[in-house]
Amino acid sequence: MKVDGTPFRSIWLNEDGWSVDIIDQTRLPHEFKVERLTTLDQAAHAIKAMLVRGAPLIGATAAYGVCLGLREEASDAALRKIGDILIATRPTAVNLRWAIRAMQDLLLPLPESERVAAAYEKAAQICDEDVAINSAIGDHGLGVIEAIWEKKGKTGVVNILTHCNAGWLATVDWGTALSPIYKAHNKGIPVHVWVDETRPRNQGAHLTCWELGKHGVDHTLVVDNVGGHLMQHGQVDLCITGTDRTTAAGDVCNKIGTYLKALAAKDNNVPFYVALPGPTIDWEIDDGVKDIPIEIRDSHEVDFIQGKDSAGQVSEVRILPEESSSANYAFDVTPARLVTGLITERGVADASKEGLARLYDRLEYKAS
Numbered sequence: 001m002k003v004d005g006t007p008f009r010s011i012w013l014n015e016d017g018w019s020v021d022i023i024d025q026t027r028l029p030h031e032f033k034v035e036r037l038t039t040l041d042q043a044a045h046a047i048k049a050m051l052v053r054g055a056p057l058i059g060a061t062a063a064y065g066v067c068l069g070l071r072e073e074a075s076d077a078a079l080r081k082i083g084d085i086l087i088a089t090r091p092t093a094v095n096l097r098w099a100i101r102a103m104q105d106l107l108l109p110l111p112e113s114e115r116v117a118a119a120y121e122k123a124a125q126i127c128d129e130d131v132a133i134n135s136a137i138g139d140h141g142l143g144v145i146e147a148i149w150e151k152k153g154k155t156g157v158v159n160i161l162t163h164c165n166a167g168w169l170a171t172v173d174w175g176t177a178l179s180p181i182y183k184a185h186n187k188g189i190p191v192h193v194w195v196d197e198t199r200p201r202n203q204g205a206h207l208t209c210w211e212l213g214k215h216g217v218d219h220t221l222v223v224d225n226v227g228g229h230l231m232q233h234g235q236v237d238l239c240i241t242g243t244d245r246t247t248a249a250g251d252v253c254n255k256i257g258t259y260l261k262a263l264a265a266k267d268n269n270v271p272f273y274v275a276l277p278g279p280t281i282d283w284e285i286d287d288g289v290k291d292i293p294i295e296i297r298d299s300h301e302v303d304f305i306q307g308k309d310s311a312g313q314v315s316e317v318r319i320l321p322e323e324s325s326s327a328n329y330a331f332d333v334t335p336a337r338l339v340t341g342l343i344t345e346r347g348v349a350d351a352s353k354e355g356l357a358r359l360y361d362r363l364e365y366k367a368s
């Protein structure tokens with residue numbers, strides 16, 4: 001995607017051929033700052049402190065984290081330790097585990113002397129594939145938006161509600177939930193996006209609004225509890241969100257508050273779609289509520305809100321009494337029964353074991 005005319009990915013290999021550049025997403029929308037990663041520790045910190053975030057980008061950053069770690073030491077033990085360090089950064093997004101396993105499976109059988117070069121090649125491949133996957137998600141999701149646009153008699157606008165940030169900043173490029181929106185906008189279909197603020201870190205306000213604005217997509221920020229009201233009043237044609245982990249049975253785990261939007265959508269007959277790349281599917285589990293580890297982050301994110309004052313100064317303010325405490329659950333699980341469809345790079349699947357198995361040809365999961 002372009003930022004003020006310049007094409008950007010969210011992560012890229014620097015010209016020196018080994019260090020890795022990322023956009024520091026904790027500074028957006030107030031400042032666009034590129035940060036350089038040169039060590040495993042820096043890569044792990046970037047994921048944990050959410051300079052990079054979003055399930056696919058976490059996976060891509062972890063892949064390059066393996067490269068940086070191997071430059072320090074390329075033994076079997078080091079490769080395993082690098083994986084452990086990166087896995088410990090964020091527990092919910094399964095793309096992290098997927099990327100590390102993909103790197104280790106490729107690298108462990110190789111001689112130590114070949115590992116660094118092979119790691120960089122694989123990390124670049126993971127990034128390129130992510131871009132292609134997300135573009136394909138956009139093409140399939142475009143079909144969903146087009147169908148709604150036609151049903152509306154091609155009048156007015158298609159109103160889409162999204163939660164958190166599942167745009168190009170959350171992936172290597174294009175995004176998942178926002179990819180169909182970009183494709184629809186590029187095709188001339190009038191879309192308007194209701195952007196959930198997404199407390200506590202406000203990825204909707206900070207990142208989704210920024211992205212959509214840069215691309216010229218009409219959007220309106222709403223606080224997290226507005227969606228149900230909008231749906232009751234016919235102001236949402238469909239919801240599209242991303243997911244950090246999708247079970248083999250189609251349960252989706254996404255940013256906290258997604259479940260409540262899905263419930264409101266069900267009650268109001270609003271289609272609720274979830275967009276995801278194949279690596280976000282955890283084929284090892286069925287029951288998302290029971291089996292997906294939910295990240296609990298530092299309370300500081302709930303207790304303080306960051307913003308820019310009229311003098312242009314970015315700072316944080318505390319929003320609760322000194323003596324009160326808070327809890328910071330980062331994700332929730334939306335059961336498959338509330339999901340209208342899963343928009344993947346292979347097409348739109350029913351949110352069910354059979355639907356996903358058919359699309360991904362996972363014979364062992366096909367319904368008997």
Ligand SMILES: CSC[C@@H](O)[C@@H](O)C(=O)COP(=O)(O)O
Pocket residue numbers: 053054055056093163164165166167170171175176177203241242243244254255330
């Ligand atoms: C394409 S990204 C899908 C999800 O990772 C996204 O919706 C999300 O919840 C991101 O959470 P974050 O905590 O900002 O990493």
